[in-house]
Amino acid sequence: MSSDESKPTPEVELIDAVRAARAEGEIERADHEALLALALGDDVAEFDDDERERAESLRDALEGQGDHPLAELAEALRCAVGGRVIDELSHERVVQVAFRRATMQDAKVTRGAWRLGIVMGGVAAAAAATLFVFQPSAPPLSARRTTTVFIASHSTVSLFDAQKALPRFGGESSRIDRIAAVRDKQWRANRFASWGVR
Amino acid sequence: MEWAVVGDGGVGPAGPLGLSARRVAAMVWGTVERSQQTTSDADHTKGGDPETDLQREERQLCAAAQGGDRQALGTILRRHGPKLYRFVLLPRLGSEAAAQDALADTYVRVVERFSTFEWRGCGVYPWLRVVATRIALDHLRKRKRELLFEPEDLERALDAAERDSQEGIDEALCHARDRKDARSKLDGALAEINERYARAIRLRILEDKSREEAARVLEVSVPTFDVVLHRALRALKKKLGGAPPESEGES
Numbered sequence: 001m002s003s004d005e006s007k008p009t010p011e012v013e014l015i016d017a018v019r020a021a022r023a024e025g026e027i028e029r030a031d032h033e034a035l036l037a038l039a040l041g042d043d044v045a046e047f048d049d050d051e052r053e054r055a056e057s058l059r060d061a062l063e064g065q066g067d068h069p070l071a072e073l074a075e076a077l078r079c080a081v082g083g084r085v086i087d088e089l090s091h092e093r094v095v096q097v098a099f100r101r102a103t104m105q106d107a108k109v110t111r112g113a114w115r116l117g118i119v120m121g122g123v124a125a126a127a128a129a130t131l132f133v134f135q136p137s138a139p140p141l142s143a144r145r146t147t148t149v150f151i152a153s154h155s156t157v158s159l160f161d162a163q164k165a166l167p168r169f170g171g172e173s174s175r176i177d178r179i180a181a182v183r184d185k186q187w188r189a190n191r192f193a194s195w196g197v198r
Numbered sequence: 199m200e201w202a203v204v205g206d207g208g209v210g211p212a213g214p215l216g217l218s219a220r221r222v223a224a225m226v227w228g229t230v231e232r233s234q235q236t237t238s239d240a241d242h243t244k245g246g247d248p249e250t251d252l253q254r255e256e257r258q259l260c261a262a263a264q265g266g267d268r269q270a271l272g273t274i275l276r277r278h279g280p281k282l283y284r285f286v287l288l289p290r291l292g293s294e295a296a297a298q299d300a301l302a303d304t305y306v307r308v309v310e311r312f313s314t315f316e317w318r319g320c321g322v323y324p325w326l327r328v329v330a331t332r333i334a335l336d337h338l339r340k341r342k343r344e345l346l347f348e349p350e351d352l353e354r355a356l357d358a359a360e361r362d363s364q365e366g367i368d369e370a371l372c373h374a375r376d377r378k379d380a381r382s383k384l385d386g387a388l389a390e391i392n393e394r395y396a397r398a399i400r401l402r403i404l405e406d407k408s409r410e411e412a413a414r415v416l417e418v419s420v421p422t423f424d425v426v427l428h429r430a431l432r433a434l435k436k437k438l439g440g441a442p443p444e445s446e447g448e449s
Contacts, residue, residue, distance in 0.1 A: 076292025
């Protein structure tokens, strides 16, 4: 902040002067005491027991005993000066926590995709099983000319290139679309197979 | 795991050292020995100072980290994290606990986004500084208590850090700018209050003088100094837009 920037313009000073002339507010006690202290010295400035108590409480807080709201500000000022370093142990803990959190986030995405795949696989298998069991008009197996082969429920692993690692970010929607499309196709195939029209 | 950086032949924006920024574009995993690197040091310089060993090592670490090597990323974070804490986070967030939380968030963000980092010849620190400043800004926006820095200050700092990163400003200059930023904010705040109060704060809080010593400099008794310091901090809090002094004891 340059001194030129912080200096009010003559217009601002005039506005402040007009406002001050119209204002009926009183000077705050602390401000007044500060002015008195400047003029007369701090030892003659007036302070009551309540203020002394608060000052003592702040003193204790600054020395690490107890809390005081102003101690937080004092700490912020100390931090702004700089020069403080993080100790190695605390830093290592922060690094480990961050890596764990990042790993957990990765795992959450992967788990979500797998869960959806498993659920869809289960639905497809259940649908296939239902069709297989409850088909009143289906001809007896012995009457079929060819043996019906159903596509069994299976893992989604085969749908993706095992050699290629899944990207860390993005592509979830397209992977889920792919799983859904393949499952849908297989379910239809099984249904047609059970009807003997495949 | 052995690895090698392969040159892509691209010419990226050159930093102050004149290094090509896109030389580390591709990463291959396999059994290639380090000695078989296809790019020589000379390839990484374009008429400027030669790449130092430290920069070369860091560039290789960055390439490995971008290829998914978490150990390499860990090395980068262990090297630069304490500096982010000291120069970027702690001065702006004002408490060790808050700065450590922000550092953890910075690391998570770095792990997530490291693939977007582009080597600019001046090292990875300016990029990490942008990430840390952004996190500090997020944290500051969530805070309710009054601190020295406002979100607007950090927005300005973030703009500056992004510019520095684009221009390839080196690490030492980044530190100098962060220090100057914090110092001028602090001096600006202290200039707003009574000079004697500012002196009390400087002596006891910033210079960490004992109460007795500070009282001696101000020529008051020690109990009176306690009251002066209390008034000084209360006045500063008020100037920073904090709670009115009457509620200070109870807040």
